[in-house]
Amino acid sequence: MRKQVLVAVDRGETRVAILEAEGSVSSRQRSRQRGSRKTATDWRVAEIYIERRGARSIVGNVYKGRVDNVLPGLEAAFVDIGLEKNGFLHSDDIVLPGVEVARRGRAGKGKRISELLRPGQEILVQVVKDPLKTKGPRLSMQLSIAGRYLVYVPQGEGIGVSRRLDDAERARLRRELQKVALPEGGWIVRTAAQGAKREDFEREVLYLRMLYDILRERAERSPAPALVFQGADLPVRVVRDIFSDEFERALVDDEKAYERLVSFLSRTAPELVERVELDSGEPPLFERFGVDRALRSTLERRVDLPSGGYLVIDYAEAMTVIDVNSGSFTGRGKGAKLEDTITKTNLEAADEVVRQLRLRDIGGIIVIDFIDMARARNRDAVLRRLREALERDRTKTYVVEVSPLGLVEMTRQNVTEGVREILTKPCPTCNGEGVVLSEETVAFEAARWLREIAFQHPAAEALLIRMNPRVSAILTRGPGRPIEEIEAETGKRFHFEGTEALPIDHMEVVMAGSADEVAERALPFREGDEVLVELxxxxxxxxxxxxxxxxxxVIAVRGAADLVGQKALVRIERVGRSSAEASLVAQPEASGAGGGEGQSRTPAVRRRRARREAPATS
Incomplete structure (x- = not known):
């Protein structure tokens, strides 16, 4: 698998994309690619990360916090670290020198959280999970400082090696690290250390220990709550965690970000510095490699598969549901069978599901509804394909066997906000529900509301109401004309105004007064007015x-059926509450002549319109 990293920096945000392509590449081809600004057609966007100014991820930051509240029933504490929301610290994440803490599943062993922490106590904590939705950040007292090849755990002990490496490489790396004089604490060898030597470890141990000494010094002199150590920015973080020999290059379109990456790699992996390139090509980096298009696709509910099938991705509060459909794919060849068609669709879906999980950075509980397969070996093949694809995912996942209902259930670690959460906000019309009330439903509610409003204005003869015209049309021109019954019952006259831009359930009293006053304000025209309208x-x-x-x-114009789509000057002959009747005065004018839609030739109408557009009072 060939890979490369793209870094695009704008004034307000930084974006990083990881691209993948099948097949290997030689050194000569790599050199040729470096000199070329053309986009390889086989590159596919695998992961996208976005970090905006003022909304930077705080995972990895170390804070000197103050315990705000201890909840023995939850075996947790809330810690003030100087942010809008207090951090959540569970007893499983408490580490105190020489103290055994009670853990889940170990009844009767160790001290309870109420014996370890008290309100007002100052402690050193690290953020392990960003604030998500209504929840504050997740905290841990087990500090860790990540380098390129190693993670230093000051309160830990021993040496651990990433399980993503094969057994032989794990054993070799453990031997190499054991040759280094290690300071007190625990050390974890990262996946990126594959191929690293003793000299690489020696250089990084000194670097990580220096960072920890600076952290302790700041913690001693800073009053709580305070930030004492900040993690790397997004480009350095991604390059630190994943950039290795399997990456052909890192393209950066910002000079300062380029210099930071070169400086970081010079200290940690000098052999990779030459693979970092400053890009100034056109079109922009993300557009040239199709990342912008992939970014927009993360907001779509439907994802098409190569054969003609498709996925439907739906988000809920606690889980994400992915449904697999065969779509237009009906099999290939004369001997195509239903089971083979379904299996092929599911195998394609397994690959695409994992790609979407990585691309959208979906976390939490995930339920995948594959198309039902009759044969157990086909179900096993799909599950095996899913797990193979997940091996390319750096985020921790756990897949359960196929459930009795034919569903595949899995979890994926959720540490920071995904692309969808960063790019979007709840819809102001539906508040994120995905549905809105129908015009008929709102009209029924409006009819009840009008009766209440009428009794709140006992002295008024008429009222001007502002609401969406689709709702007022049902009241005034809908079946049974409900407004006539309401007026007979209340003894009031109702007029309406509003635009399509209003929310469907908007209802507001604009004016209450005598019948003549409200009619003067409400009615857009008078009999005899001449108006230029678009039919x-x-x-x-x-x-x-x-x-x-x-x-x-609505203005109904007699004899104008042949003029639909054109503008015409008409004379208003009859004015009603929600509609008027008119006749043609002249043939249509040329496009753009005489002003816009609804523009009147009479000063009186313009004066009335100006009064209607004046600030409303209720």
């Missing part, structure tokens, strides 16, 4: 007539 559609009932609309107000 938008034929009349539904009267053949030969056409209709113009102005903010939901």
């Amino acid at each position: 938008v559609e034929p009349h539904m009932y009267n053949e030969g007539d056409a209709v113009a609309k102005l903010d939901g107000y």
